[in-house]
Amino acid sequence: MVEQGDNTTRKKNGFRNNYIVQAWLGIVLALVFGIALSTVQAVLGPVIATNKINETKEKVPELLLGRDAGQDTEDRQLQITILPMTVAKSGIQKSYNVFEAKYADGTLAGWVTKVDGQGYADRIELLLGLNPSAEEITGLYILDQKETPGLGNKIVEERWRDQFTLKKTQGSLRVVKGGAKEKDEIDSVSGATISSNSVVDIINKTVADLKQPLAVAARKQKD
Amino acid sequence: MAEQPTALERFVQGILPENPVYRQLIGLCPILAITNSMQAAVTMAVAVTFVLVCANAVISLIRPLLKPHLRIVIFTLTIATFVTIADRVLAAYLYQMSKTLGPYIPLIIVNCLIICRCEVCASKQPVFTAVSDAVGQSIGYGLALASIACVREVLGTGMFFGMRVMPAAWPDWSVMVLPPGGFIVFGLLLGTANWISNRR
Known part of the structure; x- marks a missing residue:
């Protein structure tokens, strides 16, 4: 019983400790910021070039x-x-x-x-x-x-x-x-x-x- | 956990009691580099304000999602984004100023004032408090920049905001607009600030 419990916790922890899962916020933010920055560049790029x-x-x-x-x-x-x-x-x-x-x-x-x-x-x-x-x-x-x-x-x-x-x-x-x-x-x-x-x-x-x-x-x- | 300061306390603290430059001694690189004219100092202060307010607001909004060991990465990512936006806007609409400030606008990314506010306030308190903290600290930072730039520009070039204020006989102390002037003026002003606060 105890051993089984340990196993599930470990599995759960294994998923949680995955690098990608840990960094999900960073990845999502990077995407959002990336889109924001490319919009800024698309709008201001021509002005800067001029x-x-x-x-x-x-x-x-x-x-x-x-x-x-x-x-x-x-x-x-x-x-x-x-x-x-x-x-x-x-x-x-x-x-x-x-x-x-x-x-x-x-x-x-x-x-x-x-x-x-x-x-x-x-x-x-x-x-x-x-x-x-x-x-x-x-x-x-x-x-x-x-x-x-x-x-x-x-x-x-x-x-x-x-x-x-x-x-x-x-x-x-x-x-x-x-x-x-x-x-x-x-x-x-x-x-x-x-x-x-x-x-x-x-x-x-x-x-x-x-x-x-x-x-x-x-x-x-x-x- | 100790009681966190309220929004009003945060706002007031940033201006004088916890002034980032004269009290916390952080964010000093631009203080020395771009304070040889008022225009540059004001532009810098506005850019820092924009970045600080936006970064604090975003970090405060996502603070329940932050993981302690990954928070610095998120802070840096957020700050870098807003700094890049500020840099592009300056290059588009204030082209000459952006050339004068050169690398110091991109360098706001590593200005420890901003990461410090994200860590101390925005990652722990709600948005309103975080924004008022950002505004307070920015005013404090702007005042510090302006105080140094004012002394340096007037003594170094005899001008204030590009207009002549000193009599024509004034021999412009060019050392004031050079790097040593930054250190000398900052040191003297810091000493004066400490002297005043010790007397009280």
């Missing part, structure tokens, strides 16, 4: 013509069009959002590309300005990042970003510690080598993918 595009358009003159020229109202008269670009490299299709900027008279001012890649904490989203022939970097701007405050997030500072201005896109850029000496070197943010490497990697990959097609597009426009 904000980013507006910010990009605002930054285009500064990225192409330098910070001082960017302040000049006349230079802000750049015509900006978004060109979706697909690059096929070793069988993999990659799409880029390229902003084409033209002066009022129709000559090409340069290109700004929005790209993202994995940083140390989360994805880093950045804008890369290139001159019309895509041979030179004209500017860099960090749109979105969640790097470590005080260390990795220094990648947004002008002082660090300015290193990229006027770098040639011939070869790839390299990150060095303790002061860049060569032309293709970028000084890393101290204490944030991974964040620095991520930014440089993103830029190198983008340049490698887009240099050719952009140069071709620029030549076509000239003809």
Whole structure:
């Protein structure tokens, strides 16, 4: 009699101790919250995307013509069009959002590309300005990042970003510690080598993918 | 079990007697990081209020279902959801502010103030008490944020809510808007608060 009772209790406990049964509330909540969050994302996602595009358009003159020229109202008269670009490299299709900027008279001012890649904490989203022939970097701007405050997030500072201005896109850029000496070197943010490497990697990959097609597009426009 | 405080007691306690920053010394990371301007401090306080009220309400509603050894998981899940909503709303409607606050909005998830209120109050008391506790604590937190931000912004930039209040001759103490200023101001204000309460 006693033994039987023990058995049923154990069976009951066995069911109750099952991980899934124990965690049912967590699972149900995760589902409910998941649905709530995807609704929020569906509603607000487009608004956030528009904000980013507006910010990009605002930054285009500064990225192409330098910070001082960017302040000049006349230079802000750049015509900006978004060109979706697909690059096929070793069988993999990659799409880029390229902003084409033209002066009022129709000559090409340069290109700004929005790209993202994995940083140390989360994805880093950045804008890369290139001159019309895509041979030179004209500017860099960090749109979105969640790097470590005080260390990795220094990648947004002008002082660090300015290193990229006027770098040639011939070869790839390299990150060095303790002061860049060569032309293709970028000084890393101290204490944030991974964040620095991520930014440089993103830029190198983008340049490698887009240099050719952009140069071709620029030549076509000239003809 | 000892008698639990009533809703009104919870509300009042959060503002001054048990102020999260000056009395409990919790949730200090944003206190030091984003108090260099009033606008950032107020936005942060509103975001914390939203998260705290929602998390406390939800936890209080499901408190009979909580299992002691799994409660922290549920708390974190709930808090993370509301923080993400707050983060997305800021990015959509206050884009520049969301860039200024950067990672500190997502970091509300690990703000111990919120998990502390879920543990101390919401998981034990009914919804009304939990919400008034959340509002009281949020007011206390907001006041603390504002008190530090006020000193730092005025001394550091000569401005208050972005408007010039100090005479033009005032040399802006830029150390005040830098991280050391956060520690210095917080330390001095905390000392003053302790001095006042000891005198009474």
